[in-house]
Amino acid sequence: MAMTAVPDLESLRLLVLVDELGSMGKAAATLGIAQPSVSKRLTTLEHRLGLILVDRTRRGSALTPAGRVVCGWAQRVLGELDGLLTGAEALRTRRDAELRVAASMTIAEHLVPTWIGELRKSQPELYVGLRVTNSVNVGELVHNGEVDIGFVESPSAPGGLSTKRVATDRLKVVVAPSHPLARRRSLSTAELAREGLVVREPGSGTRETLERALRRAGVGELTPLVELGSAAAVRGAVIAGTGPAVMSELAVAGDLVEGRLVAVEVTDLDLRRTFRAVWPAGRKVTGPAAELLAVAAGMR
Amino acid sequence: MAMTAVPDLESLRLLVLVDELGSMGKAAATLGIAQPSVSKRLTTLEHRLGLILVDRTRRGSALTPAGRVVCGWAQRVLGELDGLLTGAEALRTRRDAELRVAASMTIAEHLVPTWIGELRKSQPELYVGLRVTNSVNVGELVHNGEVDIGFVESPSAPGGLSTKRVATDRLKVVVAPSHPLARRRSLSTAELAREGLVVREPGSGTRETLERALRRAGVGELTPLVELGSAAAVRGAVIAGTGPAVMSELAVAGDLVEGRLVAVEVTDLDLRRTFRAVWPAGRKVTGPAAELLAVAAGMR
DNA sequence: ATGAGGTCATACCCTGTGGCTATGACAGCT
């Protein structure tokens, strides 16, 4: 048994397909490949994982208990992959898109693929083009008519643009479960400011929101412990126990429910921020842009 | 451009590695492969996605804006893959494991890989063996000494076993955002019972919990709309708009925050359940099992 | 009983992906 190789995505998709359809042959048919290919692929997947996943009977194939668990994990992998693919397609389709969207990083990463996926249910053929930049730039793109609609996380509505709230995001103070702070029920704002934090570089939307909230609460500057270049890097550092950080709940929801991270309440500090759709002032949003807006605003 | 093929996982890992290390050569070195392989792989990845991800300069490679977004998505895919792999390893290592664990489906799927990952931080070489069955069976396995520790979601503590609460799970009523119920702020228990629900088959832990809660609230039987064989299938049906369902927040946390699903409050209905560790009564939990218990109980 | 229709597995071939080495082109240091 080699078992050193990771399973490939096609095989995982095959596994869930066999679970749904109850037979390798049917799975092969829906994928448009030959039945022996499926058979072979599944056995190599089983070898790679070192597990027997499928119970091959003469009248179809069902998953073994182990197979069912793995299938659950596989679906989560494939779900994330789906997001990547629709996102990539949107990034690729820039100029010639029927619906051109601009969004800031956090929104693009966590919400836009979902929205597009939702939109596809009613308009399967719609070509969406996505541009990712900072909030200021999104405003400009909208203003210049380079995109049909934009999404920003900035607290201040840019001038000359109409806006509509599409979602509320909460920033959360998170620490590793092993960190001393994880035992604390809550934290005062002053304590948070004193605490050495893992933060993004200055200028990132998340950091701006945090600093603004601290200023508004009348507490001084924050004291960075390390500065990292991406939300993913910050998350990694916190999980590794480097220190606490303030992050969007979008980025850590899974970690919180599965216990990789622990959220600490901060009293008297408003760490909410609103995500807004923006479009040229006065003009009415029409066509696909309006549909997207409806989807985005509806899913709250 | 073919662009019909999906990217493979190795290439995604490569992408995040290049982002972290800032150079293809270093990425190649840490993976133990040759630099040209990395170069070629990344270009084929770019072709597959139809995007330019990497900015190749003479003194290293940085990700383009598109690359950074895709990198974020890639990390999420890889994170889920990690769970699958540690889970699979635990499933594979049954008999000869140093720590033998049994867990019911929900716990095995959502929590055990996380716990093992956490445990690995302090004991990298520990071999963990996992068995997945229903709660009754977990009890038996523990009783017969076939596993060192078990985890169950059953509300009743099995006889002859000591238990400790490790987590609290909330069942949530979820609907697709387009569903009429999504507009409702809250629902009465009676309304919920009348509503046609997408449910698991009788005997599933989730369904048992729901039925018990309804009985305790003095409301009659629930009215199934469809019965499906797995939590993933139920989730799929709800997202597709088939109807509302009652599901573990573990299974839908991501969907809620990203808006694929909407939770509806139910007044006066206690849909919490506790996850418990179980071990032979009286005996003291020692060694790796104690460590795992600490991890599981600590991460709350 | 026996054939029909369904399941999956095996054997064989062939293509394409992705690994390797060797080498080139280029930028920035010293």
Add this chain to the structure above:
DNA sequence: AGCTGTCATAGCCACAGGGTATGACCTCAT
């Protein structure tokens, strides 16, 4: 000017994974 570090290209080879053909085996209907 050379040295060092970057990435790209070219040519080679192995093997994973696709396809077809075929066999073994159940179950059901005739």
